[in-house]
């Protein structure tokens with residue numbers, strides 16, 4: 001028997017091509033007379049690069065995507081007594097950021113196919129205490145932001161966009177992150193514009209909101225006078241070396257995204273006929289698509305996963321239960337409440353490798369393995 005190849009979900013050689021450059025940047029930052037290792041000139045330049053590429057009013061770097069959500073909630077004065085509607089299917093920061101602000105997360109069910117928050121269900125859960133809607137883009141598909149924008153306008157609510165997985169995506173010509181009053185990005189290595197470390201950003205069309213976030217990320221200082229604290233802030237700053245690395249890699253971001261999009265389009269085309277055999281790909285098309293993760297919905301998810309593992313294809317299951325069923329968040333959900341589509345998504349989603357370093361041969365092999373599984377049922 002020939003040895004099976006291994007196709008990693010997270011490639012260990014993600015930054016190998018940039019190694020020499022990175023080592024040079026370590027020296028540059030270390031020997032810079034400015035001696036700023038956080039929020040220096042490179043961070044300012046990366047903020048301006050982000051801002052101008054988006055045509056946003058501002059982009060504010062901070063410690064992580066999670067921290068970016070917390071900063072936005074704080075800058076909007078959301079706190080005790082307030083409710084924020086978040087998706088029932090998604091990552092912990094969606095609910096935890098709200099809890100850590102002192103407010104209450106209210107969980108909305110998701111669309112059964114795309115797994116993003118359902119705007120109609122979200123609106124049904126609005127009460128007089130609701131302050132904001134906080135949809136999140138999920139895996140490969142952006143949330144229905146036009147509907148969320150309309151719902152927020154109709155109900156007089158703030159709109160926060162968790163675009164941590166969707167940097168580089170657009171919907172109706174508007175970049176992910178700018179549909180809400182504020183959006184967030186995460187630069188954790190596996191995200192679309194990832195780096196070898198921790199960091200995030202708040203992006204917004206609202207310069208005033210950005211000023212507040214900027215102050216809150218650095219102990220309530222306004223950046224002109226040190227040790228003058230206008231309000232109680234926090235420490236959520238950005239590493240200067242990572243900023244240098246992001247500036248170096250930013251020119252290649254569209255090319256890397258394009259490769260992910262190409263792989264996703266190929267998968268979707270190969271998997272389109274499998275719906276009747278219990279494997280459902282995301283809807284085809286480019287608008288409102290992000291390629292952080294490519295996830296199918298499989299009726300026999302665990303069997304498909306085992307089939308792929310045996311053939312050397314690494315896959316990933318993200319959220320095995322809806323957020324309101326997590327021990328940490330169950331207390332914020334009524335005991336008789338149900339999120340049937342979030343539950344189904346938890347039981348059926350399976351993420352396949354989609355990173356830009358995959359070769360055509362890798363991608364064809366992954367698709368062949370999935371099709372062989374579906375045909376064998």
Ligand SMILES: *Cc1c(COP(=O)(O)O)cnc(C)c1O
Nearest residue numbers: 064065066093136164165186188
């Ligand atoms: C990754 C992620 C976050 C958090 O970003 P970190 O940088 O890991 O803190 C928030 N929301 C979503 C949807 C994410 O995928």
